[in-house]
Structures are given as C-alpha cells and as structure tokens.
Amino acid sequence: MAQQDRAVQTRERIVTGAATAFYRVGYADASIATIAETAGVTKGALYFHFSSKEEIARAVIDEQHRRVFESAAEILQATASPAETMMLMCADLAEWLVSDVVVRAGIRLTTGGAIFDPPTRAPYDDWLATFEDLVGRAVAAGELRQGTDPARLAHFIIPSFTGVQLLSDVLTNMDDLKVRVGELWDVLLAAFAEPTRLDELLALRFRIFGPAS
Amino acid sequence: MAQQDRAVQTRERIVTGAATAFYRVGYADASIATIAETAGVTKGALYFHFSSKEEIARAVIDEQHRRVFESAAEILQATASPAETMMLMCADLAEWLVSDVVVRAGIRLTTGGAIFDPPTRAPYDDWLATFEDLVGRAVAAGELRQGTDPARLAHFIIPSFTGVQLLSDVLTNMDDLKVRVGELWDVLLAAFAEPTRLDELLALRFRIFGPAS
Numbered sequence: 001m002a003q004q005d006r007a008v009q010t011r012e013r014i015v016t017g018a019a020t021a022f023y024r025v026g027y028a029d030a031s032i033a034t035i036a037e038t039a040g041v042t043k044g045a046l047y048f049h050f051s052s053k054e055e056i057a058r059a060v061i062d063e064q065h066r067r068v069f070e071s072a073a074e075i076l077q078a079t080a081s082p083a084e085t086m087m088l089m090c091a092d093l094a095e096w097l098v099s100d101v102v103v104r105a106g107i108r109l110t111t112g113g114a115i116f117d118p119p120t121r122a123p124y125d126d127w128l129a130t131f132e133d134l135v136g137r138a139v140a141a142g143e144l145r146q147g148t149d150p151a152r153l154a155h156f157i158i159p160s161f162t163g164v165q166l167l168s169d170v171l172t173n174m175d176d177l178k179v180r181v182g183e184l185w186d187v188l189l190a191a192f193a194e195p196t197r198l199d200e201l202l203a204l205r206f207r208i209f210g211p212a213s
Numbered sequence: 214m215a216q217q218d219r220a221v222q223t224r225e226r227i228v229t230g231a232a233t234a235f236y237r238v239g240y241a242d243a244s245i246a247t248i249a250e251t252a253g254v255t256k257g258a259l260y261f262h263f264s265s266k267e268e269i270a271r272a273v274i275d276e277q278h279r280r281v282f283e284s285a286a287e288i289l290q291a292t293a294s295p296a297e298t299m300m301l302m303c304a305d306l307a308e309w310l311v312s313d314v315v316v317r318a319g320i321r322l323t324t325g326g327a328i329f330d331p332p333t334r335a336p337y338d339d340w341l342a343t344f345e346d347l348v349g350r351a352v353a354a355g356e357l358r359q360g361t362d363p364a365r366l367a368h369f370i371i372p373s374f375t376g377v378q379l380l381s382d383v384l385t386n387m388d389d390l391k392v393r394v395g396e397l398w399d400v401l402l403a404a405f406a407e408p409t410r411l412d413e414l415l416a417l418r419f420r421i422f423g424p425a426s
Contacts, residue, residue, distance in 0.1 A: 171338075
C-alpha cells in the first residue's frame with residue numbers, strides 16, 4: 001500500500017474512532033487519548049492529521065454530511081416525484097442515523113452547536129436549499145397546494161426533522177425515529193398536500209415509513 | 214444579610230455567570246476559572262457550591278426549566294382556551310429564549326445533549342405531558358379536530374419547537390424565532406384545527422406571533 005493510501009486510511013480510522021468516542025462519552029469528555037485509543041492509532045499519528053479535538057469534531061461533521069448528502073444526491077437522481085423524493089430523503093437520513101456511528105455522532109455534534117463557536121451552519125444551509133427546490137417542484141407538479149411558499153416550508157421541514165431526530169435520540173435512543181418521521185409527514189401532508197393528490201401521497205408515506213405510533 | 218441568604222445569592226451568581234460563559238464560549242471551552250471570573254466569585258466559593266463543571270451545567274438546565282415552567286404554569290392559570298394556552302406558552306418560551314441568558318444557555322445545554330451521559334430528558338418529558346394534556350383539552354373544546362391523538366400530536370409539537378428554536382439560534386441568533394414559531398402554528402392549525410374554528414384560531418395566532426416571513 002502506498003504511503004498516501006495508508007495516510008488516508010489512518011485519517012478515516014481516526015474519524016470513525018472519534019465518532020465512536022464522542023457518541024459513547026460525549027464531546028466534552030472524549031480526550032485525545034481516548035480518541036486515539038478508540039481509533040487504534042498512536043497519539044503521534046493522530047496529531048499528524050489533526051491539531052485539536054475541535055478539528056477532529058469538524059472532520060466528523062464533514063464526513064457525516066458528505067455520506068448523507070451523497071446518498072441524498074442518489075435519491076435525487078432517481079425517478080421519484082418531488083414529494084416522494086423528499087420523503088425518501090427523510091427516510092434515508094433516518095436510516096443513516098440508526099445505522100452509522102459517524103452520521104449519528106456528526107448530527108449530535110451539529111445539533112449540539114453550543115460546543116463550537118461559530119456554530120456549524122453549512123449542513124443546515126445545504127438541506128434548506130435542497131428542500132426549498134424540492135418543495136417548489138412539488139408545488140409545480142401539483143402534489144402540494146398552489147401558493148405554498150417553498151422557502152417558508154423548507155424552513156419548517158428542516159428544523160422539524162432536526163428536532164424529531166433529536167428527541168428520538170434523547171427519549172428512545174432512535175428506536176422510534178422512523179415512526180416519528182412518518183408522523184412529521186402526516187402533518188405536512190395534512191397541511192400542504194393538494195387535496196386531489198392526498199390519497200396517493202398518503203399511500204407513499206405509509207409505504208416509506210410504515211404506520212404511525 | 215444572613216449567611217444562608219448570602220450563600221443562595223452566591224449560588225445564583227454562579228449559575229448566571231456559568232450560563233453567560235457557556236453561551237459565550239460554549240460548554241467545552243468554558244473552564245471553571247472562566248466561570249468563576251464571569252460570576253465574580255472565587256474558585257473556592259464556586260467549589261463550595263459545585264463539585265464539577267457538569268454539576269454547574271445541570272444547575273443551569275434546572276434553573277432554566279424552573280423559570281420557563283413557572284411562567285408556563287401562570288399561563289395555564291389564565292382564562293385562555295386550550296389552543297390559545299399552547300400558543301401563548303410557545304410565545305412565552307420564545308420570549309424567554311430571546312431575553313434571558315440562563316434560559317438560552319440552559320436550552321442549548323439541553324439540546325446539545327451529546328455532552329452529558331445520560332442525556333437530559335426530564336424537561337422534554339414535562340413539556341410532552343403538558344402539551345398532551347392541552348391537546349386533549351383542545352380536542353374536547355372543539356378547537357382541534359375530533360380524532361386527533363393527543364400523545365402523538367404533543368410528540369410532534371415539542372420536537373418541532375425544539376428544532377425551530379435550535380435552527381433560529383444557529384442561523385439567525387434567535388432574530389427570527391417568533392416568526393418561525395408562528396409559522397409552526399400555521400402548519401399545526403392547517404393540519405389540526407377544527408375547520409369551523411380555523412378563522413378564530415388564525416386570528417389568535419396572528420395576534421400572538423405577528424405575520425409570517
């Protein structure tokens with residue numbers, strides 16, 4: 001293996017180890033030594049790649065956002081309608097949160113923004129822009145009511161999803177996440193679905209998220 | 214002043230100083246020395262009241278929740294309808310978040326739950342129970358649609374509010390909080406208001422939160 005490949009691999013191990021450590025003991029209590037130990041690298045190797053714990057945390061956030069956003073881009077390429085695309089993206093992010101420690105730790109670090117100064121806003125801006133575009137297309141496709149303001153609705157969906165996953169994490173360790181995200185879509189469809197398309201959109205919602213609580 | 218009064222006053226100064234320090238530099242970067250300096254007390258006095266930074270942070274969360282929940286209890290005593298009571302409580306919490314550093318830092322510490330183990334769930338449980346009760350009463354009073362599930366809707370309102378204030382903090386330093394909470398109520402009323410009561414409830418919503426964005 002070339003030296004560069006090994007360096008990339010070590011960096012990845014540090015990011016995964018840090019995510020695991022942050023997830024287990026929290027950002028404040030995860031020392032550089034704990035992160036190195038969890039990653040299975042020496043402190044020297046760690047300091048070759050990162051100069052501080054905050055820099056490692058930012059790398060976890062970046063890697064989380066890259067994974068989820070790449071996955072979202074694939075969903076965007078598929079042939080689903082705009083409303084279905086939004087539901088599939090929400091379900092996909094829920095799946096990542098349940099199954100991937102880097103994503104879970106990265107989102108926790110993002111929502112726990114108080115620990116960084118300035119707070120991490122780039123991931124939110126990316127999601128807001130993506131959903132503003134999709135809401136606009138869902139209105140144009142007649143899935144959501146005419147007159148729905150795309151920016152305003154995106155500014156409701158992204159914060160709501162953020163809060164839903166946060167409380168699902170605190171209250172049930174993400175056990176009820178998929179159910180609660182489905183219930184978020186119940187509310188969105190009740191408020192914004194074009195009435196003639198409601199049954200069709202509700203059928204998609206149940207296929208994607210399953211029944212409510 | 215009696216010695217006991219002075220001790221209570223010192224403890225209050227430490228909580229306020231800690232909230233200010235957490236708010237300014239974040240929990241992870243706020244040292245005990247910084248907290249003592251911000252509070253205007255000696256480290257000795259601080260350690261007389263608290264044994265660790267985490268204990269101080271928990272005191273900030275407790276004090277935040279006490280202030281806001283006492284305020285909510287006063288709203289509950291007033292003569293407003295159940296739906297209006299819920300809107301007034303949301304507006305009141307938004308007002309506290311904008312104006313009170315202990316509340317703002319306490320909520321940040323709560324939503325940034327990753328920094329504690331176990332995460333802080335008591336404030337969420339209190340709000341969920343309060344809103345489940347109020348939703349049930351709003352349905353009984355004919356303000357919200359028959360068949361609305363109180364537990365499920367409370368489990369949507371509290372996470373949504375949590376996410377809305379979190380993003381308002383990150384994106385606008387709380388500048389748009391009142392407007393965004395009003396928009397949360399636009400969605401809730403569109404999805405759950407009893408149609409014959411919608412105009413009346415929308416009038417309340419505009420009186421309490423002002424226009425949308």
